[in-house]
Amino acid sequence: MTPPNDATFDYAMPSLGADMDEGRVIEWRIAPGDTVHRGDLVAVVETEKSDIDIEIWHDGVIEELLVDLGQLVDVGTPIARLRRVGGGPPTMKGAPVTTERIAEGSIAERRVASSPLARRLAADRGIELGDLRGSGPGGAVVEADVLAASTAPAAPAAPAAPARPDPPRRSADTMRQLIAERMSTANREIPHYHLARDLDVDALETWLAERNANRPIDERVLPAACFIRAVALAAARHRDLNGWWVDNRFEPAESVNVAMAVSLRRGGLVTPHIERADERSLDEVMAALTERVAAARTGKLRSSWMTGASITITHLGDTGADLVHGVISPPQVALVGFGRPRSLPSAVDGSVVIRPVVTATLAADHRATDGAIGSRFLATLAQLIDHPEDL
């Protein structure tokens, strides 16, 4: 394939999260000759976690599609060539093709050194690369190793007939594997500290009930959206918790992009984010949340939701546990948890009364902050929840 010239540029397979290193286009939404604009959906990419609608970041005219449907390619591989219109991206003569820059943990670190062909073969044959001894440069697993493993009679895991040309790679098992790796990294590398604070949600519940009573059902707001707004506003005030730990230092995020853990019924979870949640209205956050949860559950996430989250929320909901001691999603430095709403006896003005309470927790990275900052964050959160009309 020739490199792009001055009149053209390539669009590369984007990284759709720290745990993605390859993907395959399963549907094109564009064809050669089409004019595209920044933000347009160009393809559906199958990753291990979900099918994701990927967006283009520059205006242009599609010249050529560079990969076949179903072809597994590494992140960064050019998948379409575009002709420039107007400015387009800077020319990248001699520079390697790069994806949109995002602060993400090292992908190479968790990956078994292997050749692309070996990975493809292994995926087709259901072989775990990690189980193989590599004979390539630097111990990399190469084609011959995979072929040897798949023909070895002693390997019962290897299916006899690698017949299906395009096997589904994603399953509850691969999702489990990804979460296992990511959370192991988090627990190994991040010195977590955990804080908790009970939030009195009486004012919030009363205010929401009144607000929702006067609105049609599609304009009603759930407590989850209020928690996202509150975390966004609190993170905007405590910027040390909003960003990424990269290269042994904290890199603050410029905007507050709040990710929300959405559990999937087939198992596992995904964490799409709401960009600039601190600058959106509560209604806008609710609409964004509804859209992302529906997309997550039907496997139609957008690429722009999957990278660049600066802080994450896990909300256990009405039937969840009382509180959660979360595990941070690296390279982020904070995770905020909301437990199940409970009626608890509380001391108010010297009397014991029953109040609705949600326990908020903060798991934070001790490399980036200390408990004092975490405590102030939770205090801000409590104050915001106490004044829901400001959300």
Added chain:
Amino acid sequence: MNTPDDIRAANPSIDRPGGHDHVDVATMVLSAIADVAPEVEPELADLDHDVDVWNELQLDSMDHLAVMTRLSEQTGIEIAERNYPRLTTIRSLCDFLAAGGD
């Protein structure tokens, strides 16, 4: 999908006076749930219409709102939040919708 016949076969008790309304409305309610949460569809045919459907199917508040929004759109019936506590079973939902709300 859950045709009225499937549902009737799975739930003989709903064929009672007025049961046809219930079956038709139940089909709509179950379809709305299946649209929002396709993964629970296999459980719908055998679902007891008198249990707390949200707990039984492990549907969360987002699913709940999505189902209620769909039903409201399809029937034109306003489902106020204050009615939520009593709309926890397929039967109570059907009775509510068949009566045109409250």
